[in-house]
Amino acid sequence: MKSDTSNQSCGVIAIVGAPNAGKSTLVNALVGQKVAITSPKAQTTRTRVMGVAIEGDAQMVLVDTPGIFAPKRRLDRAMVQAAWGGAQGADLIAVIVDGKAGLGPKLEPIMESLAGRSERKWLVLNKVDIAAKDKLLTHTQRLNDKLVFDETLFVSAATGDGLPELKSAFAAAMPKGPWHFPEDQVSDATDRMLAAEITREQLYHQLHAELPYAAAVHTEKYSERDDGSVEIHQQILIGRPTQRAIVLGKGGQRLKEIGSKARAELAALLGVKVHLYLHVKVKEDWEEDRGIYRDIGLDWVD
Numbered sequence: 001m002k003s004d005t006s007n008q009s010c011g012v013i014a015i016v017g018a019p020n021a022g023k024s025t026l027v028n029a030l031v032g033q034k035v036a037i038t039s040p041k042a043q044t045t046r047t048r049v050m051g052v053a054i055e056g057d058a059q060m061v062l063v064d065t066p067g068i069f070a071p072k073r074r075l076d077r078a079m080v081q082a083a084w085g086g087a088q089g090a091d092l093i094a095v096i097v098d099g100k101a102g103l104g105p106k107l108e109p110i111m112e113s114l115a116g117r118s119e120r121k122w123l124v125l126n127k128v129d130i131a132a133k134d135k136l137l138t139h140t141q142r143l144n145d146k147l148v149f150d151e152t153l154f155v156s157a158a159t160g161d162g163l164p165e166l167k168s169a170f171a172a173a174m175p176k177g178p179w180h181f182p183e184d185q186v187s188d189a190t191d192r193m194l195a196a197e198i199t200r201e202q203l204y205h206q207l208h209a210e211l212p213y214a215a216a217v218h219t220e221k222y223s224e225r226d227d228g229s230v231e232i233h234q235q236i237l238i239g240r241p242t243q244r245a246i247v248l249g250k251g252g253q254r255l256k257e258i259g260s261k262a263r264a265e266l267a268a269l270l271g272v273k274v275h276l277y278l279h280v281k282v283k284e285d286w287e288e289d290r291g292i293y294r295d296i297g298l299d300w301v302d
């Protein structure tokens with residue numbers, strides 16, 4: 001913590017929006033390090049993750065949330081609850097919108113729910129690198145007609161375009177007060193949680209179709225060896241026996257590749273050598289298992 005705290009400011013910014021808008025990519029870019037996993041598939045983020053960004057004397061606690069969508073399964077309902085819970089009591093709600101997609105059926109209900117909330121709301125149009133300028137302006141107009149935003153900003157979380165401006169604006173909006181987190185802390189997730197998420201990200205990146213939605217990663221053992229390296233044992237939980245062959249791949253090659261990519265990335269993030277052991281387990285009702293929800297960091301919803 002800095003010795004002179006009198007000039008410090010600190011606040012919570014809730015990052016909400018439809019699935020796939022680029023919320024997690026944006027949080028990682030603002031923090032300057034991966035704290036949340038991302039993928040081209042919708043509904044990647046399952047729980048609330050806090051990323052901590054610093055600019056001058058301001059500390060910003062960015063709450064990345066699961067994309068809010070129409071919940072059907074128990075897992076979906078728990079994710080939606082985590083998303084809205086993340087917005088609770090925030091100093092600022094930043095609504096992240098895919099600048100190419102604009103106001104679609106997935107965003108409409110979110111805008112309606114936001115209308116009733118008293119927090120300050122900012123509009124962040126993301127993906128300006130792939131959105132046509134005239135479309136962006138039309139989207140912005142329509143969104144501002146729906147809801148009064150205090151600010152509208154344009155960024156590309158992928159290329160970094162507009163991010164310095166967004167970060168400065170966020171920093172300036174933070175209330176005076178001491179920092180919540182030590183200077184070197186980038187997220188509220190434990191290394192154990194991060195490890196499970198990094199493996200799950202590889203499932204999203206390396207497997208196609210619907211499988212990643214049907215899978216979860218459960219850490220069975222996480223321990224430090226005497227030489228400082230960490231040993232991690234994880235189960236990849238899948239819902240159906242037929243999915244086992246997909247995760248394993250020919251001769252077990254796919255699982256090996258998932259493990260090797262996840263291990264390398266974790267080692268880089270944690271700064272230590274990592275021994276990662278993965279195995280696939282069929283658990284048809286994992287979505288009804290309270291223990292898994294605790295693992296993921298979600299509250300059980302009835």
Ligand SMILES: Nc1nc2c(ncn2[C@@H]2O[C@H](COP(=O)(O)OP(=O)(O)OP(=O)(O)O)[C@@H](O)[C@H]2O)c(=O)[nH]1
Binds near residue numbers: 022024044130155
């Ligand atoms: N071209 C482009 N792609 C982006 C940008 N930001 C994010 N993406 C891509 O959009 C996809 C979704 O990004 P995520 O950060 O996982 O989106 P999210 O909003 O967190 O999604 P959920 O967690 O599923 O709600 C990924 O393939 C990203 O690489 C951007 O500024 N430009």
Ligand SMILES: [Mg+2]
Binds near residue numbers: 025
């Ligand atoms: Mg996400």
